[in-house]
Structures are given as C-alpha cells and as structure tokens.
Amino acid sequence: MISSNAHSVKNAPNTALNQMGTEAFVSIRGLEKSYGPNIHVLKGLDLDMQPGDRIVVIGPSGGGKSTLLRCMMGLEEIAAGDITLGGEGYISAAPGKKGINKLNREVQKRVGMVFQHYTLFPHLTILSNLTLASVKSRGISRQEANAKAMSLLERFGLADKARAHPSQLSGGQKQRVAIARALMLSPELMLFDEVTSALDPELVNEVESVMLQLAEQKMPMMIVTHDMWFAKNIATRVVFCAGGVIVEDGTPEQVFGNPKEQRTREFLENVLHAGH
C-alpha cells in the first residue's frame, strides 16, 4: 500500500483535481491489457478516483473504455499494473506467472457492475435474480434478501414485476432490474458499461434517471457511455480515454467546453456533430 501511494505521487499529472495529498478511493496504476500478442488495449493506464467522484469515461471505440471497467471488476487477466480500492490492493498482475492475477475476492465483492446486455438470468424470476447472490454467496437469509429486493424494486417502480421472468420485461425494465441486482450487494463502487447502448431510444431515459437517482445519493460510479448529454449531467469528472491511456481528465465543463488536447477536441467534434 505504501509503495502504491508513492507511485501515485509520481503519476500525479494524471489526477485532474489535484488532490494528491488525500488518499485515492480507487487507484489504478500502470494497467496493461492485451488480447493476444498483437492487440494491446490498455497501455499503462493510470487513474485515481476520489471518494464521491462520478467519472464518465468517453472515447473512441477500441480505445479501452470497456476493458478498463472489465479489468476493475476482475473479469480480465491483466498483463501489468495494479488496482486498489479504499487503499486495499485487489487486482494486480503477477509478473513471471503469465496470465495469472492476484485477486482479492473480498475487495472485489465491494464493486458492482452493470453490463450493456442486461445479463439477467432467464431461468429465474426477477425477484430470484435479485436475491440469488445475496442468499448463495453472502449468507443473507432469504427473508431478509426478499425484503431488500422488494424495497429496491419498489424504488425503481418494478414491484409488480417481482414474479415475472426477464423475457416478459422491456429492455429498459431489464436494465433497471440489473442495476437493482447489483445494488442488492451494497457495493461501494458501481461500474456501468454502456448500459443504455442496446436500448431503444425511448427507453434510455428510464435507465438514466435511475442512475441519476443513485448519483443524488452520492454513489461513487464509473460510467462508460456514448451519451454526451447524459455524461454532462451525471459526471463530476470526465475522462477521455483513447489508445489505451487517459488522454484528458477534468470537470465536465472543462472537457466538453474547453478541451486541452487535440484528440479530445476532434473526438468531441465528431460525436457532437453526429448527434445532431
């Protein structure tokens, strides 16, 4: 932990808000990830997340945004680097042993993730989708889990769907259930990987409003999205990720209003024009 802090000072230029003194909530150092010998997706990415940050990651496809989130969730073997949460290291590459990462499952459990393609389990009811992990892996009683699940579903306006199966729900409803399922485990950090990309346009809003609700409750989040309007609304920080590194990092006003880097400007011009 001490060495990783020393490291973070060295890499300070990448932290936008100049909070070098305070300990980062999440700290990512030298993250490298390749698919096969030729495709290097992340090339030594550094990023610090402060408590209360809601980071939106934008950037061209193939730039490593989703891979970054997948690495943070512990879904990918990383080639180099390490990630800490609340000062505790939980994912780090084990040099020498190729492909094998050191993974602290207890810390990993404090992170929740929602994916682009809902990933609800089709054979289970909505209620069981929510309670499965609580009951089977966290040792929470079924009664308690059911009560918590019902209160979450109520909050998201889905209480009447508790007994339904995922196939009976719209895409927007499925995605809200997926968010509720992640919240069941009381994560300290939520990762959202293009959660509205697969939705019909008229369903995007209901999912984004649930995320805004979470933002109001100060849930730390990292969000990958193509929706720049939403990014402006929810982010406390915007990070432009391209070519496997963080190119630019700042407040939404800075990054959208007055980007410093040429690449960021070009990217934003392209997407904002395409959007209109």
Add this chain to the structure above:
Amino acid sequence: MNYEIDFFYVLKGIDQLLEGLLVTVQLTLTSVVIGVIGGFLVCLMAMSQSRLIRLPTMAFIEVFRCTPALIQIVWIFYCVPMLFNVFLDPFVMGVLALSLNLIAFNAEAYRAAIQAIPKAHLDASIALGLTPLQTNLYVVLPQAIRLGMPVLVTNAISIFQQSALVAIVAIEDLMYMGKLLSTETYRPIETFTFVALMYFAIALPVMLLSSRLEKRYKTANS
C-alpha cells in the same frame, strides 16, 4: 400378387406383443434415466481442464457416437462376457448397451447447451461474487437442462427405436415378439406393420409434447 391382408392372427397374438412392448418401454425408461444423469456427468468430464480426464472421456463419446448401435449391442453382449468373464441378465446387458450409447449422445447435447449460454452470464456471475461452483450450480446447469431439453428428448425417442436392435441378442422386447409372431403366423406384412404402429403410437405423442415444450421455452426466452 394376390396376397390378402388379414390382421386376424396378429390381433390374436396381441398379448404377446404387449408383453414385448412392456419390455421395450422398461428398457427405454431405464436407459433414459441413466442417460440423462450419466450424460451430464460425462459432459462435465469432457469439459474438464485435466487432459487425463478429458481425453479418455472424449474418446468414449466419439466411439459410441461413431459406431453402429447394432455393433455396440452385439459387442457388449458377446465380447464382454468373454473378455471379463461376467455374465449378466440379458435385460441388464441391453440396458448397459443402450445407456452407454445414450450417455455419449446426451453428453454432446449438454455440451452444446452449455456453450449456448451467453458468456456474459459468466461475467455477471463473477460481478455478483458467485464462486465457479455456485455459477455452475445456479446459473449454468438450470439453463443447460432447458436449452438441451429438445435434443435430450429426441435422443430418448431415438433410443426407444434403437432398442428394437436388442431383439438380435434374444431379449424379448417388442421387436423380438413381433419376429416370433410373424414366423408363427406366416403374416410378416401384418405383424411388422402392426409392430411399427405400436412404436409410432408411443413415440409420436412424446415427440409432439416435446416440440410444444420447446416452443414454450423459446417464447419464454426470447
């Protein structure tokens, strides 16, 4: 050709045929139960990380899938007693041959079903903190059974029909009884037509039921 179709003698022997049908159904049901459970275990072995388990299991599967069931039955019936000096009841031998065959085909059905489960479900399971065992038990297995069901039923119906082959080793199943009756009555056309209808009358409803279930699962999962 002035052969006159006459079912009289066949219908007189109906008791004999029903006795045979009972044996056929017993053979099939026993083999199906063994095949459904054994198939899943063999499938897990065929997907094992360890080569020592995986390779022999795959060899077993391919041998039984790529040789005629008739030879498998004859081989088990004549060669197993000679090689290993074990003498089993003919019915048990029949079940052994049929269920080994079915296990091989069901293992493949399970494997295809497991591979059809979206990989994203495994990601979601990790994100929910489920262990690999919990993921297999609560996420993979229930979906594999559902997805594999149509093929498992088709395999069961096919083993019901293959079971006619055990008549060749003198197990007194429907086919064997039919053969007896046709020689007794000199009425092969009527006898074998009737026997075929009996197989058909059992297999068709099962087939229809399964395609209905399949349709229901499909709409439920779309």
